[in-house]
Structures are given as structure tokens and as C-alpha cells.
Amino acid sequence: MTDCFFCKMVTGEIKPDIVYEDEQVLAFRDIHPQAPTHILVIPKQHVATLNDLQDTKLAGHLLQTVARIAAAEGIAEAGYRTVINCNNAGGQAVYHLHLHLLGGRQMTWPAG
Secondary structure (H helix, E strand, C coil): CCCCHHHHHHHCCCCCCEEEECCCEEEEECCCCCCCEEEEEEECCCCCCHHHCCCHHHHHHHHHHHHHHHHHCCCCCCCEEEECCCCHHHCCCCCCCCEEEEECCCCCCCCC
């Protein structure tokens, strides 16, 4: 998708602060962090929302990648939060599926 901000990161047209990359996913630091550690994990394939994700292997890979990055960032033991916003009422601003990895501080509930 040519006008997708995150797809432009996948192609290298936009250069994010990459923390992890493999054949299926790209992970980078959020430019407006909401926690000391705030990383976005996206599939390289354009998937607009969680509702559109049909590939269960990709879904599992996204979650395993979050856990791997949390360990590498040193926040796995203390704990972290993973958030997926879906559509407008769910708070999704960029319509390319992305998982937020948040950590490095105490999370509160309800989330908002």
C-alpha cells in the first residue's frame, strides 16, 4: 500500500529507530512514547486492522516477537503491557496493524 506510513517504513522510504527486524516483522521505537520503553511491532505485510488478520502463524510470530523484545529491553521480568488498538473507537490512528510494547514503569488499570 503506497500511502501507508508504516509500509513506507518497511520499504525504507521512512527510517524508523529499528530495534528488531526479520522477514515478517519490523519493530521500532515510538516517536511519541507513553512509557520509558514504547516499541511498535508491525507485520511487514500490510494488514489494516486486527479484524483483517487472517494468518494465525503471523499473529503468533507478532506476539513472540513482543516477548523477545521485552526480554532484550530488560523489561520482561518486571512486566510490560502489549496493546492493539482496533479501528476508530479502539483508538487506532494508523491503519496498519501494530502492537504497542510498553514498559519501564508501573502500568495502571483501567487502561483508558
